[in-house]
Amino acid sequence: MLSKIISCSISGIDGCLIDAEVDLGNGLPMIDIVGLPDSAVKESKERVRSAIKNSGFPFPAKRITINLAPADIKKEGPSFDLPIAVGILSCLQIVPFEVSKEYMFTGELSLDGSVRGVNGVLPMVYSSYTNGIKKFIVPYDNRDEAALIKDAEIYPVRSLRHLCDFLNGKEEIKRYTVEVENIFNSTNGEMLDFSDIKGQENVKRAMEIAAAGRHNILLIGPPGSGKTMAAKRLPSIMPDLTFDECIEITKIYSVSGLLKNKNMLINKRPFRAPHHTVSASALTGGGRIPKPGEISLADKGALFLDELPEFSRNVLEVMRQPLEDGQVTIARVNGTVTYPADFMLVAAMNPCPCGYLGDGDKCRCTQNEIAKYTSKISGPLLDRIDIQVEASAIKYEDLKDGRSSETSEEIKERVVKAHKLQLERYKNDNIQFNSQLPPNLIDKYCVLGKKEQAMLKSAFDRLGLSARSYHKILKVARTIADLEGSEYITAKHIAEVIQYRNLDRKYLM
Known part of the structure; x- marks a missing residue:
């Protein structure tokens, strides 16, 4: 009997869809996990075994092979406990496979069958949703961050038994939502002034x-x-x-x-x-x-x-x-x-x-x-x-x-x-701040007159500035001009910036 359950792993701060493939075959009772798992993933077989038994379900006395595909991606952490358990129960026809394949599962299992929260649920849901997954089974403790993804259907679960009753239609789990706009606009205490x-x-x-x-x-x-x-x-x-x-x-x-x-x-x-x-x-x-x-x-x-x-x-x-x-x-x-x-x-x-x-x-x-x-x-x-x-x-x-x-x-x-x-100035250049100006755009947006060029050349020679320092001066001068609402960089702006570059010569020589 073979089942395939959708899960997700983390690479950097992005999610990567993982298929938890579970096969029940004849042979000496044992569990093999393949697919480049780390120690926490390998240990999941003991957590899954105890969680299934303590949730009141039979555990198969068969050779169980679990493949986390694609196999060339390193799998880390305990978040695969829940999809592996669902895969085993699906092979036993305790939960319907046709229903479970619609969801992405993530969560750690305790030995008593309760579902614990895991790290990285938000990037998991975000990446899975952009790849076409619409429904998500997540730990109850992670419900709020998962629901930040608008239009994603989030169903938080507290235990393996709770999940199985939901998949079998015996118990209802309401879709969890949060008011994202209210959270985005909320204030978290007073700032220092x-x-x-x-x-x-x-x-x-x-x-x-x-x-x-x-x-x-x-x-x-x-x-x-x-x-x-x-x-x-x-x-x-x-x-x-x-x-x-x-x-x-x-x-x-x-x-x-x-x-x-x-x-x-x-x-x-x-x-x-x-x-x-x-x-x-x-x-x-x-x-x-x-x-x-x-x-x-x-x-x-x-x-x-x-x-x-x-x-x-x-x-x-x-x-x-x-x-x-x-x-x-x-x-x-x-x-x-x-x-x-x-x-x-x-x-x-x-x-x-x-x-x-x-x-x-x-x-x-x-x-x-x-x-x-x-x-x-x-x-x-x-x-x-x-x-x-x-x-x-x-x-x-x-x-x-x-x-x-x-x-x-x-x-x-x-x-x-x-x-x-x-x-407004950089709307077509994929940058937001003057500090992000690349060298090829500096001449376009930091135009200097003859007086400003002479002043900057004098400072460049006197202070022994580098090419990077030269670009930094122009970027900061552009910001000072923006604070004054000036379209052009003037000598006054250049003079102020030079004051902010001479301390390295005063103290750090």
């Missing part, structure tokens, strides 16, 4: 420019100058996510096992702040079974690296390629996976080991100590940071100033206006 920051107008201005064009930014200043405070408030002024971006981020968190039912749709831009002891694999993703790292969890949002020179140099260097490509590829013996990593880098550092360089007699660091400290940041990495701004020490007058500071809502209004200009 820029009005909390006293003084530091130059830092606020730099953060506004960075948010408007999604430019990488480095804050340099002494301890207590508000670098971390400003960074944590960045999401409050970034443009809102689109629904497709929400789905992409939610898929990443689903695969990582970080998605909870109460936050089933990530509708706010992520803000990740790993500790400086983070490893390279934790930052970029990896492991024996590859999982998304911090740069992928920050996709469409911001990655904040506080105390940048304290990070291991090799950890920082692995970010160079993702910063350029917006994705990270992890290669293993059994295959290669690619995760999105379209993040905005926000970094902060002290100007010297003690942090008080330039503050009178407080700094006791030698030139060698300063050079050793700042040399931990390589030139190629610094070259990929669009804006470098100095956060000076806060003055007493700023703290006691009773005037209200500009709120995040007011700053965001200008940021969103500039972003709309970019969306």
Whole structure:
């Protein structure tokens, strides 16, 4: 007796349809699972056996062969428990095969027959739906994220017995739906506000420019100058996510096992702040079974690296390629996976080991100590940071100033206006922000007059900038012009950008 049940596996953040083929034949009672399974999949035969028996069904005393096809794709995790169990029960004619073949099944089985939630249900349902599958049997715990796919018929189950009664028409399971629009437009608590920051107008201005064009930014200043405070408030002024971006981020968190039912749709831009002891694999993703790292969890949002020179140099260097490509590829013996990593880098550092360089007699660091400290940041990495701004020490007058500071809502209004200009300008170029401009489009959208060209040439020669830095200056200048609603880049815009590129020469030589 042969049955074929539709299931799904995960590759990166995308699903891949898998057929769980089950054959019951004569021979010594045993279970063989083939099709490139990992340890968790091989162990499913013991979970399935106990779950079927403890659900009150007979377990066949036959040779059971289970093939997970296509066989050249690595199968990982416990999500194949449920389709394998349904395949065996279908071979025994306990559940009708004609009914079960209409559904995609996923779920882990407990020994008592209850169905446990699994990671990656959203990308499984999304990919299966785009491949023509309309009906889905998912664990009850994963019902909310599965129902985010509009028009997909989601039927959540609590146990194997519950599922069998449903397939046999003995019990009704209502199709589960959620109000996607309400979830997308919901607010998850209050955000930190820029009005909390006293003084530091130059830092606020730099953060506004960075948010408007999604430019990488480095804050340099002494301890207590508000670098971390400003960074944590960045999401409050970034443009809102689109629904497709929400789905992409939610898929990443689903695969990582970080998605909870109460936050089933990530509708706010992520803000990740790993500790400086983070490893390279934790930052970029990896492991024996590859999982998304911090740069992928920050996709469409911001990655904040506080105390940048304290990070291991090799950890920082692995970010160079993702910063350029917006994705990270992890290669293993059994295959290669690619995760999105379209993040905005926000970094902060002290100007010297003690942090008080330039503050009178407080700094006791030698030139060698300063050079050793700042040399931990390589030139190629610094070259990929669009804006470098100095956060000076806060003055007493700023703290006691009773005037209200500009709120995040007011700053965001200008940021969103500039972003709309970019969306309209690049609607045929498949990009959204000025920072994403490829070299072949820079001359088209960043036109300079003779005065602006002369100013940029002078800065290029004086600061010894690279070709990448040249392009970064033009992109940031384009963003500043957009914030002012200017069609053209003027000398004033170029002059402001150059201020954001000379700190690497001041501190990092």
